[in-house]
Amino acid sequence: MSTKGDVLALLNQSENISLSGEEIAKKLSISRSAVWKAIRSLRSDGYGIVASTNRGYRLEKGNDILSAPAIKSMLDNAKEYEIISLEQIDSTNSYLKKAASEGAKDGTVVIAESQTNGRGRLGRRFVSQSGGLYMSLLIRPELSAEKSLFITTATAVAVCRAIEKVTDKNVGIKWVNDIFLNGKKVCGILTEGASDFESGRLEYAVIGIGLNIVEPVGGFDSEIRDIATSLFGEGAPSGTKNALAAAILNELSVLLKNPYGKETADEYRRRSIVIGKEVDINHNDSIARAIIIDIDDNAAIVLKTDDGKIIKKTSGEISIRI
Ligand code: BTN
Numbered sequence: 001m002s003t004k005g006d007v008l009a010l011l012n013q014s015e016n017i018s019l020s021g022e023e024i025a026k027k028l029s030i031s032r033s034a035v036w037k038a039i040r041s042l043r044s045d046g047y048g049i050v051a052s053t054n055r056g057y058r059l060e061k062g063n064d065i066l067s068a069p070a071i072k073s074m075l076d077n078a079k080e081y082e083i084i085s086l087e088q089i090d091s092t093n094s095y096l097k098k099a100a101s102e103g104a105k106d107g108t109v110v111i112a113e114s115q116t117n118g119r120g121r122l123g124r125r126f127v128s129q130s131g132g133l134y135m136s137l138l139i140r141p142e143l144s145a146e147k148s149l150f151i152t153t154a155t156a157v158a159v160c161r162a163i164e165k166v167t168d169k170n171v172g173i174k175w176v177n178d179i180f181l182n183g184k185k186v187c188g189i190l191t192e193g194a195s196d197f198e199s200g201r202l203e204y205a206v207i208g209i210g211l212n213i214v215e216p217v218g219g220f221d222s223e224i225r226d227i228a229t230s231l232f233g234e235g236a237p238s239g240t241k242n243a244l245a246a247a248i249l250n251e252l253s254v255l256l257k258n259p260y261g262k263e264t265a266d267e268y269r270r271r272s273i274v275i276g277k278e279v280d281i282n283h284n285d286s287i288a289r290a291i292i293i294d295i296d297d298n299a300a301i302v303l304k305t306d307d308g309k310i311i312k313k314t315s316g317e318i319s320i321r322i
Helices: 003-013 021-028 032-044 068-073 092-101 149-166 240-255 262-271
Strands: 049-052 056-059 082-089 108-115 132-139 172-174 178-181 184-196 201-212 278-283 286-295 301-305 310-313 318-320
Touching (some): 003 032, 021 056, 068 240, 092 184, 149 184, 149 262, 172 262, 262 286
Antiparallel strands (some): 108 132, 184 201, 278 286, 278 318, 286 301, 301 310
């Protein structure tokens, strides 16, 4: 990340505690004047940063404005992104799929404060009230369509890394595309795309990420109240949304270079919250009870059913038995 992004991430992690310029400089191994420049630039992006004489700097809460220039300024430039930020849209994935079919370029990103028709996997609705980060990224990778599941698994790893860099929360992955915090879903990923039938290559993929940052005013919609959570309760430190968006894009620019690398598979497994869990799984048109014994390098879950059979699945859904 850029110095500015690093300073913002550090202030974010410290939540209510102030940090002096000297502490920030020491932690990030930069000069105090670099700290001061970063603070000044963050303020001009609209971040509320309180400075008190004896204590130092602290981010104000509830000042989480989505800003494309602020996100851009925190990118590490490993990949070129074009960022479009919107107040509201039906679905960032739908928007970008249309743009992709009209020739939009690799690296186009659309981010919205809320969605009126957010879409989840398996044709489900994805409730997208304000308080979340709803973003989609268009990529045109050199990848065969059959390997597209790795885009989702690499993204899950990227989102976890970004959350842990920007906040003090620890998150895990529920196979295949959900990020969980304290036993509840905090983020969902929907990868869609189009492939060229002749070559079998992906023409493009649109990676959609829906991350709950704060609880919406009035609480989560009743449809998801029992299963959803947010990274922060009422107010996130100012700038969290932009910092998370930038951190996710920075991680993706590394991970998507080789989405099916062994290291990514290992990290996905390590972050999994389902290995060792008993689940109900749809198998041969009926629901089977099984225990998940592994996730293999192809991102398939390996299950042992009640009658001792070993099966592998690369798609579908599992429901964890409590
Ligand atoms: C799921 O949980 O089933 C996946 C949810 C994916 C939601 C994101 S929000 C941004 C993008 N736009 C959409 O309409 N969906 C994805």
